[in-house]
Amino acid sequence: MESLNFVYDLLGKNIVAYILLALLPMAFLLPYALVAILGELKISAWIQERLGPMRTGWKGVLQPIAEVVKLLQKEDITPAAVNKPLFNLAPFVMFAGAYAAYAVIPFSSKFVPVNINIGLFYVFAISAFGVIAIVMGGWASNNKYSLLGAMRAAAQMISYEIPIAVAILAIATLAGSLDMQEIIYKQGGGFWNWNIFGGPGAITKIWVIPFTVTLFLIYFIGSLAETNRVPFDIPEGESEIVAGYHTEYSGMKFAMFFFAEYSNMFIVSAIITILFLGGWQSPFGNFLNGPVWQAFWFVSKAMLFVFLQIWLRWTLPRLRVDQLMYVTWKVMLPIAFVAFFAVALWAMIQ
C-alpha cells in the first residue's frame, strides 16, 4: 500500500516526523483563523451595508493581525472570586479538544496526520472535551451568567449530537467504513459520485438523493449548534446573558476560547465536506486531482461552509431555548431516522 503521508516519505517514521505531523495542522490553523476573523468582520459589514475595517492595510486586510496583537497584549484579568485552577485550565482543555480533532482530518490523499480506521467516530467523540471545557469555565467563573451560558451550551451540544450522530451513521453505512480516507476514495470520479448525490452507483440511486440531501441539511444545522453559532448561539446570547460562559475571560484566555471556536467551525466544515462533498476529490473526476490540488479543493470546500456559517450569523435571529430543544428532538431527530433507514436500505440492496 502506498504511503498516505508525505511527511513519512520525506523523513521516515521517526520522532521528528511525528512532532512535525502534530505541528502541521497548526501551520494551517493560524493563517486560517486570521482569514476567518477578517471574513467575519468584512462579511458582517457588507451584509449590514457598512464598509467594515478600512484603516489597517489595504481595505483593512491587516485588521485581524491588529486584533490578535491587541488580545495578546491585553491585561490578563482574573477576577477575585473565581475558582482559579479551573478558571485557568478551561481555555486549555477547550483548545486541546478543538486541536485534537485535526489529528485525523485528511487534507489530501498524501496528507493526513494520523490515518485511523475510526476517524469519524474519533472526531465526534473528541468534541466532548469542548462541552466539558465550557462547563468548567462557566462554573469556575462564579458568575450567574457564565453558569447559565455553560448549562445552555452543554444541554444544546449534547442534544444536537444525536441527529448529527444519525447523519454520520447513515453516511458510514453508505460508505461501509468509518475511515475518512476510504469514505473519500469511494466518492471519487466527479461530483456526481459525492455522497450528497447518493454516492457512487447506477442511475437508480436517484430516489435516495432526497434522503442524502436531508441528512446533509441535518448535519449542517446540527453543526451550527455544535459550534454555538447563530441561530443557535443562545449559550452566548448577548441580550440575555452578557457573553455566556466566557463573560469573565479576557486577554489571552478569551482568545483561546475564540480560537477554539473558529477551529471548531473549520472542523465541522471539514467533516461535512468529507461526508457529503467528496473531501479532497476534485469535482471533475481525475482532472486537477493531484495531491496539492486535492488540498486546494478540500480547503476551498470547507471554507465555503465557514463562509456559510458567517453569512447565517449576520442574517438569522436567535432561537429561544425551548424552540431550540423542540427543533432537535421533535423535528430533526425523526426526520434523521427516516432518512437513515432509507439510506441503509439503499446500502443493503446495492
Added chain:
Amino acid sequence: MLFDFVFYMFAVIVIVSAMGVVFSKKMMYSAFSLLFTFFGMAGLYVLLSADFVAVTQIMVYVGGILVLIVFGVMLTSKITGVDIKTGTIGKIQLTIGAITSVIVAIILLFTYLNVEWMTSQFQIEVSTTTHFIGFGLFTEYLLPFFVAAILLLVAFIGAAKIARRK
C-alpha cells in the same frame, strides 16, 4: 522505547488524576480530575490496539457520564444550599475503609502473583476492529446486546416519565 514512554506517561496521568478524584476536598475538583482519568484510560486502550474501545470511552464517559456528574454536582449544591464536600469522616468509617482496602489489595496482589496468566501472542496488525466488534455483537453476543438495549430503553422511558411529572 517510545511505546514504554507513552505507556508510563498515560499511567502517570491515570494514577495522579485518580488520586485527585479521591483526595480532593471539593466535589467539583474530583469531577474534573475524572476527565483526565478517562483520558488516560483511553490512551492506555489505544496502546492495547483497542482503538474502538478507546474512542467509545471518551464518547460515553467524557461526553455523557462526566457531563451528567458535573451537572448533578452543580445543580444539587444550588438546590439544597449545601456545599458538597468530601473529607472529615468518622474514625469508625476510616478504620473499616482502611481494613477493606488492605484486604482487597492483598487479594489482588495474591491473584496477580499466583495465577498463571494466559497472555495471547497476538502480534498481528489488526487493521480494523469495528468489523470484529460488529460481527461479534450480531452473532455470538446478540442476546446481551439486546438485553442492554432494552434496559437502556426502559431507563429512557423512565427518565421521560419522571421529567414530565410537574
